[in-house]
Amino acid sequence: MTHNLIVGIDAGTSVVKAVAFSLDGKQVAVASVRNTYSAGLDGSATQSLSQTWEDCVAALKDLGEKIEDFHRRVIALAVTGQGDGTWLIDDGGLPVCDAWLWLDGRSSPTVDILSAQASERQRFEKTGTGLNTCQQGVQLAHMASHYPHLLEKAKTAFHCKDWLYFNLTTVRATDPSEASFTFGNFRTRQYDDQVIDSLGLSDYRDLLPEIIDGCETTHPLSKEAADLTGLKAGIPVSLAYVDMVMTALGAGVHTGQDNVACSVIGSTGVHMRSVSSNDVCLNEQCTGYVIALPIPGRVTQVQTNMASALNLDWLLNVASDLLKDFGCESSPHRLVNKVEDWLQQAEEGQLLYHPYISDAGERGPFVNGRARAGFTGLTYHHRFPDLVRAVVEGLGMAMRDCYEVMGGTTQELRLSGGAVRSATLRKILSASIGADVRVSGREEAGAAGAAMMAAVAIGQYQTMDDCIAEWVTPLLGQVEKTDRALCDRYDVLFNAFYQQRLTLPDTWLAMEQLREQPAKHFQVDPSDKS
Numbered sequence: 001m002t003h004n005l006i007v008g009i010d011a012g013t014s015v016v017k018a019v020a021f022s023l024d025g026k027q028v029a030v031a032s033v034r035n036t037y038s039a040g041l042d043g044s045a046t047q048s049l050s051q052t053w054e055d056c057v058a059a060l061k062d063l064g065e066k067i068e069d070f071h072r073r074v075i076a077l078a079v080t081g082q083g084d085g086t087w088l089i090d091d092g093g094l095p096v097c098d099a100w101l102w103l104d105g106r107s108s109p110t111v112d113i114l115s116a117q118a119s120e121r122q123r124f125e126k127t128g129t130g131l132n133t134c135q136q137g138v139q140l141a142h143m144a145s146h147y148p149h150l151l152e153k154a155k156t157a158f159h160c161k162d163w164l165y166f167n168l169t170t171v172r173a174t175d176p177s178e179a180s181f182t183f184g185n186f187r188t189r190q191y192d193d194q195v196i197d198s199l200g201l202s203d204y205r206d207l208l209p210e211i212i213d214g215c216e217t218t219h220p221l222s223k224e225a226a227d228l229t230g231l232k233a234g235i236p237v238s239l240a241y242v243d244m245v246m247t248a249l250g251a252g253v254h255t256g257q258d259n260v261a262c263s264v265i266g267s268t269g270v271h272m273r274s275v276s277s278n279d280v281c282l283n284e285q286c287t288g289y290v291i292a293l294p295i296p297g298r299v300t301q302v303q304t305n306m307a308s309a310l311n312l313d314w315l316l317n318v319a320s321d322l323l324k325d326f327g328c329e330s331s332p333h334r335l336v337n338k339v340e341d342w343l344q345q346a347e348e349g350q351l352l353y354h355p356y357i358s359d360a361g362e363r364g365p366f367v368n369g370r371a372r373a374g375f376t377g378l379t380y381h382h383r384f385p386d387l388v389r390a391v392v393e394g395l396g397m398a399m400r401d402c403y404e405v406m407g408g409t410t411q412e413l414r415l416s417g418g419a420v421r422s423a424t425l426r427k428i429l430s431a432s433i434g435a436d437v438r439v440s441g442r443e444e445a446g447a448a449g450a451a452m453m454a455a456v457a458i459g460q461y462q463t464m465d466d467c468i469a470e471w472v473t474p475l476l477g478q479v480e481k482t483d484r485a486l487c488d489r490y491d492v493l494f495n496a497f498y499q500q501r502l503t504l505p506d507t508w509l510a511m512e513q514l515r516e517q518p519a520k521h522f523q524v525d526p527s528d529k530s
Contacts, residue, residue, distance in 0.1 A: 003022060003023075003073065004022075004023055004073055004074075004075045005020045005021065005022060005023075005028060005067070005073045005074050005075065006020070006021050006023065006074070006075065006076045006077070006078065006451045006454050006455055006458075007019065007020050007021075007060070007063065007074050007076075007077050007078070007231075007451065008021065008077075008078050008079075008080070008240075008444070008446075008447030008448060008449070008450040008451035008454070009056060009059070009060070009077070009078065009079040009080070009081075009164065009447065009450065010080055010081065010243060010246070010444065010446035010447040010450065011052065011055075011056060011079070011080070011081035011082060011160050011161060011164055011243075012081070012082055012243065012446075013035075013037060013047075013082050013101065013102075013103070013267075014034060014035060014036070014037070014267075015032050015033070015034055015035065016032065016033050016035055016052070016055040016056050016058075016059045017030060017031070017032040017059060017444060017446075017447055018030070018031050018032075018056075018059040018060045018062070018063040018447070019031075019063075019444045019447035019448070019451070020063060020067055020074070021447075021448065021451045023455065023460050024470055024471075025448070025452075025455075025467075025470055025471030025472075027442075027443060027444060027448070028067065029063060029066045029067050030063070030443075030444055030447075031059045031060070031062035031063035031066060032059060032062075033055040033056075033058045033059045033062070034055075035047070035051060035052060035055045036051075037101055037103070038098070039103070039359070042106060043104065043105035043106045043108070043359070043360070044100070044104055044105075044106055045100070045101040045102075045103035045104040045105070045360075046097075046098035046099060046100060046101060046104065047098060047099045047101055048095075048098050048099075049087055049089070049095035049098065049099055049163055050095060052099075052160065052163065052164070053163070053164060053167045056079075056164050056167075057228045057229055060229040060230065060231065061228075061229060061230055064229070064230040064231075070230060070231075071230060071231065071232055072232070074231055074232065074235065075235060075236075075458065076218075076235060076236050076237075076238065076451075076454040076455070076457070076458050077168065077221060077231065077235060077236070077237045077238070077454065078214060078237070078238040078239075078240045078450035078451050078453055078454035079161050079164050079165055079168065079237070079238075079239065079240060079450060080161050080240040080241065080242065080243045080246040080446055080447070080449065080450040081159070081160035081161035081164060081242075081243055082101070082102060082159075082160045082243055083102060083134075083159065083160075083178060083242040083243055083244055084101075084102035084134040084135050084136060084159070084178075084182075085099055085100055085101045085102045085104070085134070085136060085139070085159060085160060086099060086100040086136045086139040086140060086143070086157060087099040087157070087158040087159060087160060087162065087163045088150060088151075088153075088154040088156070088157055088158070088207075089154065089155060089156050089158060089163070089166070090153055090154060090155050091155040093166065093170075096150055096153045096154045097150055099160070099163075100139050102134040102135075103134075103358075103360055104133065104134075104139065104360075105133045105359065105360040105361070105369055106133070106139075106142060107133045107138045107139050107141070107142035108133050108361075108369040109142075110138055110141050110142040110145065111131050111132060111133055111138055111367065111369070114131055114138065114141065114198075114199065114200075115131050115286075115367075117198065119194075119198040120198070120286065121286065122194070122198070123194075123195050123198040123199075124282065124286040125282055126184070126185045126186075126192050126194070126195050127180065127181050127182065127183075127184065127185065127186065127192075127195055127290070128181060128186045128280055128282060128288075128289065128290025128299070128301075129181040129182070129288065129289045129290060130285070130286045130287035130288055130289075130363075130367060131286075131367065132363040132367045133360060133363075133369060134360075134363060135182055136157060136159065136178075136182050136183075137182045137183055137199045137201065138199070140157060140199070140201055140204060140207070141199050141200050141201060144200065144201065144203075144204065151204055151207070154207055155207070156172050156207060156209050157204075157207040157208060157209075158172075158174070158209065159174060159178050159242070161175070161239065161240065161242070161243070162174045162175075162209065162239070165219075165237065165239045167225060168221055168222065168225045168237050169219040169220065169221065169222055169225070169237050170222050171219045172209045172210065173209050173210045173211070173212045173239055174208070174209045174210070174211055174212075174239075175211065175212065175213065175214060175239050175240065175241050175242070176189035176190075176211055176213055176241070176292050177241035177242045177245055177291045177292045178241075178242050179191060179208070179211045180292055181289050181290060181291050181292075183195055183196055183199075183201075183208060186277060186280070186290040186291075186292060186299055187277050189211070189213075189292050190211065191208060191211070193205075196208075212239055213294070214238035214239040214240050214241070214294070214450075214453045214454070214457060215238070215294045215453050215456045215457050215464065216457065217239075217457070218236035218237055218238050218454070218457050218458075219236070219237055220233070220234045220235065220236065220237070221233055221234060221235050221236075221237050236454070236457065236458055237454075238450070238453050238454040238457045240294075240449065240450035240453045240454075241291070241292065241293075241294055241449075241453070242291065243446045244264075244270050244272070244289075244291060244300075244302060244304070245272075245291045245292070245293060245300050245302075245449070246445075246446045246447075246448075246449030246450050246453075247264050247270070247416065247445045247446040247449060248262045248264065248270070248272045248274075248300055248445075248449070249293065249294070249445075249448075249449035249452060249468075249472070250416075250440070250442050250444075250445030250446060250447075250448035250449035250452065250471070250472065251264065251414055251415075251416035251440040251442060251445040251472075252414040252438070252440050252442075252472050252473070252475075252476050253272050253273075253274045253293075253300060253414065254274035254293060254295065254298060254300075254468065255468055255472060255473050255476070256465065256468075257412075259409055259410055259411040259412065260273070260274065260410070260411070260412050260413075260414065261273050261403060261410040261412070261413050261414065261433075261435065262274075262413070262414045262415075262416070263399060263413060263414075263415055263416075263417075263429070264415075264416045264417050264445075265308050265309055265395070265415065265416070265417035265418075265419040265420055265425075265429075266308065266309055266417045266418070266419075267307065267308065267309055267310045267313070268304060268305060268306060268307060268308055268310070269304065269305035269307075269308030269309075269395065269398065269399060269402075270302065270304050270305075271302065271303050271304070271305075271364075271399055271402040271403055271406075272300040272301065272302045273300065273301045273403075273406055273410070274293060274298055274299075274300055275298070275299060275300075275301055276297055276298065276299075277297055277298070277299045278297075280299065280301055281301065281405075281406055281407030283365070283405040283406075283407075285365065285366060285405065287303070287363070287364060287365050287366055287367055287405065288301065288302055288303045288304075288364055288365060288402075288405065288406070289301075289302040289303075289304065290302070293464075294452075294453055294456070294464050295463075295464050295465065301406050302364075303364035303365045303402030303403070303405065303406060304363060304364045304402075305355065305362065305363075305364055305395075305398050305399070305402065306356070306358040306360055306361065306362050306363050306364070306371075307355060307356065307357045307358040307373075308355070308395055308398075308417075308419075309395075309417065309418070309419045310357055310358065311353075311355040311357045311373065311391050311394065311395065312339070312388070312391055312392065312395075312419065313332060314357050314373075315387060315388060315391055316332040316335045316336065316339075317332050319332075319335055319384065320332045320335060339388060339392075339422055339425070340422045340423065340424055340425075341385075342384065342385040342388040342389070343385070343388060343389055343392060343422065343424040343425065343428070344424055345385040346385040346386045346388065346389035346390075347386075347389075348389065348393070348428075348486060348489060348490075349393065349489045349490065349492070349493045350377065350382070350386060350389070350390070351375055351376065351377045351378065351382065351386060351387075351389075351390035351393075352375065352376040352377055352390070352394070352397075352493070352496060352497055352500065353373070353374070353375050353376075353390040353391050353393065353394030354371075354373055354374055354376075354394060354397075354398075354497070354500070354501060354504065355373055355391065355394040355395055355397075355398050356371035356372050356373045357372075357373040361508075364402050365401050365402045365404070365405040366501075368505060368508065370505070370508040370509055370511075370512050371504070371505075371508055372508055372511065374504075375387070375390060376500060392424075392425050392428050393428055393432070393490075393493065394497075395428075395429070396428050396429045396431070396432025396433070396490065397432060397490075397493065397494050397497040397498075399429060399432055399433060400432050400433045400490075400494055401494075401497070401498065401501070403433055410433055410434075410435045411435055411436065412435055412436050412437070412438060412479070413429065413430060413433060413435040413436070413437050413438075414437075414438050414439070414440060414476065415429065415437055415438070415439050415440070416439070416440050416442070416445050420439055426439065426480060427480075427483060427486070428486075430480065430482040430483070431482055431483050431486035431487045431489075431490050432490050432494070434482060434487045435482060436479050436480060436481050436482050437479070437480040437482070438476050438477050438478070438479055438480070439476075439477040439480075440472075440475055440476055440477070441475040441476070441477060442472070442475050448471065448472075452464065452467045452468070452471055455467055455471075
């Protein structure tokens, strides 16, 4: 075998994947390693930097065992990973502490403080990105106030993919996407001192690494990393953009057509539109993200639900636990196969479900760390299939809530993620936003998006549009027409969903205060008949 390969690494929150592609975009092999993170009662969510690198190495070594002549055939490598979060290293390149992940909610009070500043609208109009607990800027500001010892030890503030790139190449760098939506200007794709100052981080400006574009600049794989991974020292390594936009790129967010949207229905929900940087709609609520695409003048306008399919996972876990109590072993994974049947058994639009199941609340299209999930409209006759249908419809309503604040219309929705294998789920999402649906046949869209950047960087394609024409467009499935009658019904459902959502913050606050109060136990007097 002499066919050359490009390997894309996609380091997610729970899985690190290494995927090999032929130079024309065909997936050859995939290897994955599960990694873990720790969650604390204080809202913390942390991950070991060293373990994440070891997991990356393990995935690459496993991939090498699946591919004949791996050492010779791989001619380029690219890396993307989970977005936001804070991965601190010291002057010697060692971790200062475990990474604060995008799931970490400890900086919620700092979000409130920064959001109330007079400069917030100006910051938002430069970054295109609303403040939330996920972001490195907010987390660094929170550390500066509450954990200053961490920043005193730190030399560089990385994101996940930046940390892996450092281990692969010894180069301290970040990419234009995360740099600009956190600390800069999406139009220039550079840091902005006014934005950094508005976050109160001027004294920590030196923590921010150099910005490099992985379509234009690569660095050679170090000998140490080559020895660990089984790859050839010196091959070019591309630092790709953040995983959200890499997944969208691989799934078809941009193929040269207008009025196209792309949603990734994973544990979280990521909803995106590709627009010119001059046509961005900056909403009054100052929420969402504007993330650069590796295409000149194009950005993705993004709103993200903190939890998407995670809501369905929760419901299936409840069912699995109940079955186990009666001696019936049925894992949530097995119950997934029943979802399509349950969706078809239930009548549409009977219940409201707000899908804010994440402990960190919600970040799109509004930011509220107290947001919590809930059903409305339950009666005695409702059964489990009705709950399943309500949860999936809630995902559709939350998706529409996100697209509504982005402005513009969507004629076609391109879907990616494991949950979209369900035909009825696709029908529900299609009708929720009133758009036809196409599903990408790309299995590993995030790794593919990263590998596409390497393909352009090494000159396999002159432009990213050329690469998209061969790697992405042919894998888009047939158009699935939206059900107009169901659209009309969901218009009514969404109005109820939205109006109730506006009233819920007071309830969420009251419930948080109740949870924080120590439980009081009262002794009941049996003679008291009141």
